[in-house]
Amino acid sequence: MRPLAAALLLPVLFAPRARAKDEEKPVESEASAQVEVTVTRYPDDPANLPGVVTVLDGQMLRDRGMTDLRSALGVVAGVDIAPGGDQGPASAVPEMWGLRELVVDGVPWGGAFNPELPALSLRDVARIEILRGSAPVMYGATSFVGVIQVLHNDPGSAHAQAQVQGGTHGSYGADAAFDVGHWLGFDSRIEIDAAHQGYEDDRAEWTKAHALWRNLRPVGKGSFRFDLDLLFLDQFPTSPAPREGAVLSEAVPLDANHNPSDAKLDPRRGTLSLAFEQPLSFGAWGVTGSYAHVKQESIRGFIQDTVYPESPALGLRQDVSLDEIYLDGHLQISSVPKWSFVAGIDALLGWAEAEGGIFDYTVSPAGTTVPDSGAFSDTTRVAIDDTRRFGGVYGTAAWTPAERWRLELGARYNLTHETRTATSFDVLTAATEGGDDDRTENRMSGGAGVAFTVWKSGADDVKVFAGYKNTFKPAAIDFGFDAEQEILEPEEGQSLEVGARTALLNGRLEVEAEAFTTELKDIVIPEDAGGGIPGIENGGEQNLEGVELEVRGHVVESLWARGAWSYHDATFGDFVQDFDGVPTQLDGNRVEMSPHDLAAAGAIWAPTHGLTGHAEVKYTGARFLNKRNTALAPGFTSWSAGVGWRAGKWEARVDAENIGNRRDPVAESEFADAAYYRMPPRQVWASFCWHF
Secondary structure (H helix, E strand, O other), rough: OOHHHHHHHHHHHOOOOOOOOOOOOOOOOOOOOOOOOOOOOOOEHEEEEEEOEEEEHHHHHHOOOOOHHHHHHHOOOOOOOEOOOOOOOOOOEEEEOOOOOOOEEEEOOOOOOOHHHHHOOOOEEEEEEEEOOOOOOOOHHHOEEEEEEEEOOOOOOOOOOOEEEOOEEEEEEEEEEEEEEEEEEEEEEEEEEEEEEOOOOOEEEEEEEEEEEEEEEEEOOOOEEEEEEEEEEEEOOOOOEEEEEEEEOOOOOOOOOOOOOOOOOEEEEEEEEEEEEEOOOOOOEEEEEEEEEEEEEEEEEEEOOOOOOOOEEEEEEEEEEEEEEEEEEEEEOOOOOOOEEEEEEEEEEEEEEEEEEEEEEEEEOOOOOOOOHHOOOOOHHHHHHEEEEEEEEEEEEOOOOOOOOEEEEEEEEEEEEEEEEEEEEEOOOOEEEEEEEEEEEEEOOOOOOEEEEEEEEEEEEEEEEEEEEEEEEEEOOOOOHHHHHHHOOEEEEEEEEEEEEEEEEEOOEEOOOEEEEEEEEEEEEEEEEEOHHHEEEOEEEEEEEEEEEEEEEEEOOOEEEEEEEEEEEEEOOEEEEOOEEEEEOOOOOOOOOOEEEEEEEEEOOOOOOOOEEEEEEEEOOOOOOOOOOOOOEOOEEEEEEEEEEEOOOOEEEEEEEEEOOOOEEOOOOOOOEEEEEEEOOOOEEEEEEEEE
């Protein structure tokens, strides 16, 4: 893997001076990019929508020295990103009204099964759009309670840079993005990045090589685009810390790693995307398609009890193969006065195969004596085949009867079908369990909203909005230890939100506030499938109510500031779960790992020349670690900051994440019972960037 990473570093060092100018290219940054496509599929001003869409400008993300999803979305109201998780240290666990959705350049990223967060590249980003609340019309089953859409720079953007980095724990990286001229009428752009990340735990690390090739050419008055995205990722996973009673076990040291010595979590992903857009005399039409193939090899293990000198652990070795096809065709009609219509049809097809074995082993609680998985034979062999077909016909109508009003109505008819075969073979008894299952769910989803401009004076205004949404999604798939053939009930949700937004001081100050209530049914949650083997089940009812506030300001030239605060009350509805043989009603209990309070503030000083800097602080409130609400983890505050210098075409900077080195639990494992991933340790990066 490291030779491959080195090969990808070569173009960074010898990148062509695509469209280079003799004059210096200034680095630009804006407080917000007033365009979104997540809700409407066509460019629109998020301030006009009857809902909340936050748009983060790509250059501003670079000004903040962001390195991952948590740092990128650190000052967005109601969003909490836990680094790492069961998908590996290069991944993240996003929570936003329970969010687990991801879209990249208009394509659901792993939408048929689970979001492919380790495969996400935040290099060469044009903007990130965050929709809080579902998008039941445009994205259907792949947008349950929110969307994060990452949009990369188009070919011909003239933004070109190369960067090298070095950091603590033996970390290093390099990346470059540049236009590469024309071929067969296409403008072409390449983004490449390679990195190695180390941690305090010297057995945890990841090494990544990634390339994105974007191509765009005019066709008539429209355009045709195709992208090729390739990822190679090697991860040596971390271990979640087990809980004993109300606190994390003191018998397990910080950064103890209980994985086998040859543990790995290595996805390989290739994605081909195509899109065609064509304006018409009465509007526009477009087609989007993609094919993705993922192969992942993994060897993992989780401690089951903290017993000295050796503790029992459960291991899994598995190969997973995923294929996904996404197709969407849509038509916009904008020629009718005061009306705008969008109608479309889409389909998302997914095929998954997983084969592996479960084995038992022992490991010291401190992780000092760790065996190789090859020393242990499988006690159980599991195989899962799953096929999913999601489709829908959708339409929206936006009516502007007067300058101050905007009313929206959208509906979608969803057609979903899933077939699943799962078998579990007990090696000792030669017994085979499992079988087949299939489920078809065809139903409506949709939403309605209204926005009204209460006051307007030049660039300043005050708007109020309200919206209702009803959505559902087939249950997420667990490619873990449990080879259960049963297909779970689909997750359902309906929400109501009201809010207000204002632009003041000639648009230099923006304030947005909303209150919402959401009812969720049959949410997928972890469970003990028996014999200590983790599984998943439908989690009855959950209720989520909250208030969110976000403030954005362009204080003076080159100085921007953001602040966010949210109060969430996430509780169980009618839900009975078995704990040690005792059925327990959880109605009224807070959902585990869901804090009441989230707050963040940040400032960026980013002139085109001279000293630059940024600082952010994020507070995560107290949250219960378990469903019975007997283990309360205290709130914590984390800091990040950076300082740099810009001089013409180059920039040097130092950035630090988690400056206070907080190691609080931030994500619960779905593969280990009562175990939690901690915040990664402090990370400091020094980087040099060349603009050309």
